[in-house]
Structure formats: C-alpha cells, structure tokens
Amino acid sequence: MYLCFIDESGHIPSKGSPKVRYFVIAALIIPESQWQEISREFEAAKRRFKVEGEIKWQFFGPDNTSKGNCLLHLSFDERSKLRNQLLASITKRKSCRIVATKSEMAKAWQQGYIKSKMDVYHYTYKQTLERVNYFLQDMSKVTGDFQRGLVVCDHRGKDDDRAFRDYHAVITEKESAYTSRFEHFVERVMLTESHHSVGIQLVDLCAGAIGHAFNHDKMSWIDTLRPNIRAHPQKGIDGFGLVHWPK
Structure with a gap:
C-alpha cells in the first residue's frame, strides 16, 4: 500500500x-514499507539543527521573521542545508513519487464554472488526485498486484473539513463518463493536523518548491525533486507528474 500525502x-x-x-497542489506518494525510516530521518534532521515545531516551506525564506517560524535561530545557509537534508529523505528513494497540479490563476478565473476560491481548490485537487490514481494503476501493472493508496490531507476547520470530505467522496465514488475511476484508494480521505504529520510537512516542501519555481521563475528546488516526479519515459513530467490547468 502507498501513503498519499496531499497539500x-x-x-x-x-x-x-x-x-x-x-x-499548486502536490501529492507525495510513499510506499508503506519506507514510511518509518523516512519519519526517523526527518526527525533526526530537525534534531541536528535544534529545530522544534512544524516545518513549512515559507519558513525557509530569508525574510520570514514571523513569530511562529521555528527556524528563526538558523542562518539562511543553515536553513538551506536543513531543507536539503529533509528533501533527501525523499530524493534518495526512487520508490517515492511526486505528482502536482499548477493552476494558472488568470485563466482559472476566466472559466465559467469557477465561481469561488473553493472551486479553484477543488478542480486543482481533482487533477492531482487523478495523477495519484494513475500512478497506482501504473504500479499495479508493474507488480501484477492491485495497488492501493491511503489519501492523507491537512486538517483545516470543522466546516471546511466537512465540505472537503463531501467533495472527495463525490469525485471518487460517482460514476461518470467525465470522471476517472478512483478504484485504487482505501476508504475516503484522512485529515490530520499538519504539525503532527511528517508526511504533510514533507509534501508542503514539495508543493512549496513547485510553487516557488513557477511563481518566481526559480527552478533550483524543483530540479532537486525532478527525478522523483512521475514522468513518461519519452515525454517527461509535463501532463504526467506535473499538470497545467486550465489547458
């Protein structure tokens, strides 16, 4: 089974x-057998840099001095070294895969069916979840066994969580000619508090790296992750591990 963290x-x-x-919404797909060692490496890296608290992409910025930033005692170079070590727990394992959707805001708001920020979130999430499902389909063919994934997302608030669970149920359970068959997922979506979840904190770094690349035209961190992004053997990551929406 695979643990599929989405943020x-x-x-x-x-x-x-x-x-x-x-x-950007990204998914980090981790084989269940790799989870314990990844979690240990994540916590060990935090201890080496004397970091206590939740890891977020935004905390690594040199100008981020927010009160809740647990990296304030680190220099910019130390923050970069820590981020490298945290991401290494993913990049050194070829079995860990990343998929993501980058939604172009100017075009998204022009779509007639987009009425709210929640609509933007849902359509971006749907594209990402489809790529997770395609990955599980791929692995089922490779291994000869039906592979399943457990989707884990960040908890928000009571009302937002209810709406999100309902939307997840609609797109994964509804039979439609216009919707993928999401048959590879265990149960429904699991929601957890990000500061208690190593997986959510790691996928936050993945989503942050991808968002940073396309919002600021700085590709260094996404290039670090590129070998782990789902890709077509000839066509690369575009449309396979990295979706641009709307087309």
Missing part, C-alpha cells in the same frame, strides 16, 4: 489579483 502551496488569490500566478 497546497500558499493561498488562492482573489479574482483579478496579480500577486500569485500559480496555485
């Missing part, structure tokens, strides 16, 4: 706002 990068901008070009 977003940043926030969805209001309609017409030029501040954010792309909103």
Whole structure:
C-alpha cells in the first residue's frame, strides 16, 4: 500500500489579483514499507539543527521573521542545508513519487464554472488526485498486484473539513463518463493536523518548491525533486507528474 500525502502551496488569490500566478497542489506518494525510516530521518534532521515545531516551506525564506517560524535561530545557509537534508529523505528513494497540479490563476478565473476560491481548490485537487490514481494503476501493472493508496490531507476547520470530505467522496465514488475511476484508494480521505504529520510537512516542501519555481521563475528546488516526479519515459513530467490547468 502507498501513503498519499496531499497539500497546497500558499493561498488562492482573489479574482483579478496579480500577486500569485500559480496555485499548486502536490501529492507525495510513499510506499508503506519506507514510511518509518523516512519519519526517523526527518526527525533526526530537525534534531541536528535544534529545530522544534512544524516545518513549512515559507519558513525557509530569508525574510520570514514571523513569530511562529521555528527556524528563526538558523542562518539562511543553515536553513538551506536543513531543507536539503529533509528533501533527501525523499530524493534518495526512487520508490517515492511526486505528482502536482499548477493552476494558472488568470485563466482559472476566466472559466465559467469557477465561481469561488473553493472551486479553484477543488478542480486543482481533482487533477492531482487523478495523477495519484494513475500512478497506482501504473504500479499495479508493474507488480501484477492491485495497488492501493491511503489519501492523507491537512486538517483545516470543522466546516471546511466537512465540505472537503463531501467533495472527495463525490469525485471518487460517482460514476461518470467525465470522471476517472478512483478504484485504487482505501476508504475516503484522512485529515490530520499538519504539525503532527511528517508526511504533510514533507509534501508542503514539495508543493512549496513547485510553487516557488513557477511563481518566481526559480527552478533550483524543483530540479532537486525532478527525478522523483512521475514522468513518461519519452515525454517527461509535463501532463504526467506535473499538470497545467486550465489547458
């Protein structure tokens, strides 16, 4: 079985706002057998740098001095070294895979069916979840065994969680000619508090790296992750591990 952690990068901008070009939702897919060692490596890296608290992509910025930033005692170079060590727990394992959707905000708000920020989130999430399902389909063919995944997302609030669970149920259970058959998932979505979840904190770094790449035209961190992004043997990651929406 695979543990499929899903999280977003940043926030969805209001309609017409030029501040954010792309909103990103990423999934980090980890084989169950690798989970314990990855968790140990994650915590060990934090101990080496004397970090206590939740890891977030935004905390690594040199200008981030927010009160809740657990990296304030580290220099910029130390923050970069820590981030490298945390991501290494993923990148050194070829069995860990990443898929993501980058939603272009200017085009998304032009779609007639997009009425709210929640609509943007749902359609971005759906594209990402489809790629997780395709990965599980691929692995079922490779191994000859039916592979399943457990989806884990960040808890928000009571009302938001209820709406999200309902949406997840609709897209994974409804039979439609326009919807993928999500038959590889165990139960429904699991929601957990991010500060208690190593997987959510790691996928936050993945989503942050991808969002940073396309919002700031800086590819260094996404290039670090590129070997782990789901890809077609000839066509690469575009459309397979990294979806651009709307097309």
